[in-house]
Amino acid sequence: MFDKLDDILMRLEEVLNQLSEPDVAADAAKFQKLMKEQAELQPIADAYKDYKTQKQTIEESLMLLEEESDEEMREMLKEELSDAKKRVEELEQELKVLLLPKDPNDDKNVIVEFRAGAGGDEAALFTAEICRMYIKYAESRGWKTELTSADENGIGGFKDATLLINGAGAYSRMKYESGTHRVQRVPETESGGRIHTSTMTVAIMPEVDDVEVQIDPKDYKFDVFRASGNGGQCVNTTDSAVRLTHFPSGIVISCQDEKSQLKNKDKALKILRARLYDLEQQKQHDEMAELRKSQVGTGDRSEKIRTYNFPQGRVTDHRIKLTLYKLDAIMNGDLDEIIDSLIAADQAAKLSSMQEEA
Structure with missing residues (x-):
C-alpha cells in the first residue's frame, strides 16, 4: 500500500x-x-x-x-x-x-427510470412521490433535474417516468437506489381504512456519450407526435414530441420538451445509450455473480431494497438493516443518512473482499 x-x-x-x-x-x-x-x-x-x-x-x-x-x-x-x-x-x-478501485461512472450524470409495480393507482401515486423525493434530493445537492417523460394516470400518479439528473458525482450517490421500493399505507381510495402494500421500481443508469456506446442510425427510427400534458403554450400545438424505436433491442423511448423536437431527439438518444450501456452492465453482473458479494445493492433490479411505512413513520433499508423514523423528511429529499450508510457498507464489504483475496 x-x-x-x-x-x-x-x-x-x-x-x-x-x-x-x-x-x-x-x-x-x-x-x-x-x-x-x-x-x-x-x-x-x-x-x-x-x-x-x-x-x-x-x-x-x-x-x-x-x-x-x-x-x-x-x-x-x-x-x-x-x-x-x-x-x-x-x-x-x-x-x-x-485506494479502493474507483467506479469509472461515479462522476457521471444520471438517468433515472421509474415504473409503477403492484398496487394499481396507489402504486402510480407512490411512483410520483418517489420521483419528487429524488428531485428534492438533487436540489439539496445543487444538481439540476429534468423530467423528460411521465405517463400520468389522471389522478397525479405516474405509471412510468424518466428523470435526468446533472451534477458532479451524481452517479456515485444515486447508484444505490436501483431496485424495488415498497410502500405500506392506507390509500386515499381505500374506504375501509386497511393498510395496503404497493411497489414501484427505480433504475439508475449513468449517462454515457456516443464514444462509449455507438449506435448505428440504421438501427433506430424516430416518430413524431403532439405532446400532451402540462407545459408551455406551444405544447399540444406542435408535433414536438418524439418516439424512438431501437430495432435490435426493442427499446422504445418517448420524450417531450416544451417545443423543441431536436432537443427531444437528443434526449431520447441519450436515454437509449444509457439503457444499452446498462443492459451490458447487467449482463456482466450476471456473468460475475461473485461481484455482488462485495457490493451493496447496485446490481439486481428485482431486489426489494426499501420499505416506506407511513402508519409507523419509518423507512427501512433492507440491504443494511437500517431503520429511520423520519419518513416525512426522507420523502422530502433528506436521503443523505441512508446513502452515506450504504456507501460505508459498500466500502466495508469491498475492503473485506480484498482482504480475503489477499
Whole structure:
C-alpha cells in the first residue's frame, strides 16, 4: 500500500508541474484532464502526508519520553502520543478506502427510470412521490433535474417516468437506489381504512456519450407526435414530441420538451445509450455473480431494497438493516443518512473482499 502511496505523491507532483507549464494551460482538453487527475489524487496525497506526520510525531514522542523525567511533561507527551496513534489508525482506514478501485461512472450524470409495480393507482401515486423525493434530493445537492417523460394516470400518479439528473458525482450517490421500493399505507381510495402494500421500481443508469456506446442510425427510427400534458403554450400545438424505436433491442423511448423536437431527439438518444450501456452492465453482473458479494445493492433490479411505512413513520433499508423514523423528511429529499450508510457498507464489504483475496 505504501509503495502505491509514494507513487501517488510522485505522480501528483508531476501533474502540478505540468499544470504550471504555459503550453498545457493553452490546451483546454489536456488542462482539464490534468485538473481532474489532480482532484482525484489530492485527497489521497493529503491523507498520506498527514499519516507520515503523525508517524513522525509518534517516533519523536517515544524518544522524548525516554529522556524526559518531569512528570507533567511526560503526561503531555503521553497524551500527544495517544492522539497520534489514534489518528494513525483512522488514517490507515481512510487510505484503504481512498485506494479502493474507483467506479469509472461515479462522476457521471444520471438517468433515472421509474415504473409503477403492484398496487394499481396507489402504486402510480407512490411512483410520483418517489420521483419528487429524488428531485428534492438533487436540489439539496445543487444538481439540476429534468423530467423528460411521465405517463400520468389522471389522478397525479405516474405509471412510468424518466428523470435526468446533472451534477458532479451524481452517479456515485444515486447508484444505490436501483431496485424495488415498497410502500405500506392506507390509500386515499381505500374506504375501509386497511393498510395496503404497493411497489414501484427505480433504475439508475449513468449517462454515457456516443464514444462509449455507438449506435448505428440504421438501427433506430424516430416518430413524431403532439405532446400532451402540462407545459408551455406551444405544447399540444406542435408535433414536438418524439418516439424512438431501437430495432435490435426493442427499446422504445418517448420524450417531450416544451417545443423543441431536436432537443427531444437528443434526449431520447441519450436515454437509449444509457439503457444499452446498462443492459451490458447487467449482463456482466450476471456473468460475475461473485461481484455482488462485495457490493451493496447496485446490481439486481428485482431486489426489494426499501420499505416506506407511513402508519409507523419509518423507512427501512433492507440491504443494511437500517431503520429511520423520519419518513416525512426522507420523502422530502433528506436521503443523505441512508446513502452515506450504504456507501460505508459498500466500502466495508469491498475492503473485506480484498482482504480475503489477499
